[in-house]
Amino acid sequence: MRNLTDLEIIASVNRGNQADYAIIIDRYKNKAFSLVKRMLKNEMEAEEVLQDCFLKAYNALNSFKQDAKFSTWFYRIVYNTTLSKLSAKKRKFENEMSSLEDHFNLESNYDFRVTENIDLSSFVNVMLEKLPSNYSSVLNLFYLNEMSCEEISEVMNISVANVKVMLHRSRNALLDLIIKNDLMREVS
Amino acid sequence: MNKLSDEILNKYIDGDLDYSSLQHVNEVLASSHEDQKKLNALLALHNELKKIKEEQVADSFTELLMKRLQYRKKAFKEQRNFVLMISSIFITAILVVVGLVVYSALHQPSDSQISTSYSNYIISFFQSAATAITQIFSSKGISVFGSILSLGILISGYFFFENLKASKQNFSK
Numbered sequence: 001m002r003n004l005t006d007l008e009i010i011a012s013v014n015r016g017n018q019a020d021y022a023i024i025i026d027r028y029k030n031k032a033f034s035l036v037k038r039m040l041k042n043e044m045e046a047e048e049v050l051q052d053c054f055l056k057a058y059n060a061l062n063s064f065k066q067d068a069k070f071s072t073w074f075y076r077i078v079y080n081t082t083l084s085k086l087s088a089k090k091r092k093f094e095n096e097m098s099s100l101e102d103h104f105n106l107e108s109n110y111d112f113r114v115t116e117n118i119d120l121s122s123f124v125n126v127m128l129e130k131l132p133s134n135y136s137s138v139l140n141l142f143y144l145n146e147m148s149c150e151e152i153s154e155v156m157n158i159s160v161a162n163v164k165v166m167l168h169r170s171r172n173a174l175l176d177l178i179i180k181n182d183l184m185r186e187v188s
Numbered sequence: 189m190n191k192l193s194d195e196i197l198n199k200y201i202d203g204d205l206d207y208s209s210l211q212h213v214n215e216v217l218a219s220s221h222e223d224q225k226k227l228n229a230l231l232a233l234h235n236e237l238k239k240i241k242e243e244q245v246a247d248s249f250t251e252l253l254m255k256r257l258q259y260r261k262k263a264f265k266e267q268r269n270f271v272l273m274i275s276s277i278f279i280t281a282i283l284v285v286v287g288l289v290v291y292s293a294l295h296q297p298s299d300s301q302i303s304t305s306y307s308n309y310i311i312s313f314f315q316s317a318a319t320a321i322t323q324i325f326s327s328k329g330i331s332v333f334g335s336i337l338s339l340g341i342l343i344s345g346y347f348f349f350e351n352l353k354a355s356k357q358n359f360s361k
Contacts, residue, residue: 018257025250034243047245054253100207122234143237168198175233 005072010061026053028071031145032078038128038136039082049059049085053078068154075145079137086133120178127174135170142167191216192223200227201234263355270351274344281340285324293317 004012004023012020032053037046057077064073128136134156141147141155148161156163192200192213199205200213217224293316323329 018261019254019255022250022254025253028250029245030242033245034241037243045251050245051249051253051256055256058257120232120236121239124233125241128240139237140240145240146242164202164204167202168195171198171230171233171237172194174237175229178233179229 006021007066010064010070013058021058024057024070028074028078029054032075034144034188035075035078035137035140036082038131038140039079039133041133046084049082050078056081069151070149071145072151072154075141075147076157079155082133083174106136123181124180127177131170131173135166135173138163138166139170191220192226197223197227197230201230251345259355266355267348267351270348274348277344281336289317289320289324292320292323 006024006027009020009023013024029050033046033050036050036053037043040046040049047145053074057074060077064070129141131139137156138152141151141152147155149160152163153160196205196209196213200210205213217227293313324333
């Protein structure tokens, strides 16, 4: 059986085949969960928030304009819902968002020294959990969800230039930490 | 010492450099071991990031979510039916009142019985209807009508609240 496109599934759900929504859930749950979990840094909360996101998306399916990609539309819901959760928890996420022009010093805030034998891959995954929410979101959307900078700017409602700045800074910060922990021996 | 900035190297990786900048970067990379090393490190990180782990939700996630959706749909249907039922009761009550007014207007003895012209009949009908409405909404009538209406709203409000509570309980299961 051929893989149905997102739009075909949505059309089917809108016709009343509620069960088809399970295909959409299965298609996006893990990638969306990765994003939410890395933003909230809490597995239980992330799963709850993700459920709400899927329910919100289901209720708003009728208003989904098919001129945009479903994934971009859906991740926007996920991102905004998670942001709301974060602001409810008073984590001052908005300060992070507006701190793009401020001095970004990931190294001092997230000083991470490897004390045991850890490979580069594990290190990157651990550090992703420790990055500020907006930076981990950009990396997650860019690498895991394979979205373009334009799509990410739509999801996060920031300019493409800002997305690129955040992407570069996150990479540089990670690289500095990797060099500091002498993990580059694996690749050199 | 690095000749190329971090920004340039990042743009190089992302393919955001124009042709002349790209040529310049390639020339520098060919001559600068430090820059080449930094680029390799950045590329290694870039490749590692491409392989970042996808987090897995619980196995029962889809099943639970679909159940929640079904409960929600069911609760919505129940609420809609309840609202329809209450609305139909109120509409019936209004129709009864209107019917009573029309009935009393048609059967009230007045000068219109003597009158044979059609326009006089219409005028006398509305006069009678106005009298009947005035009677219903007179100080005595309005208190009876208000009491019945308040009771109706209270009872339907209670059942609506109970209905919502039951839906919420089902929804959180």
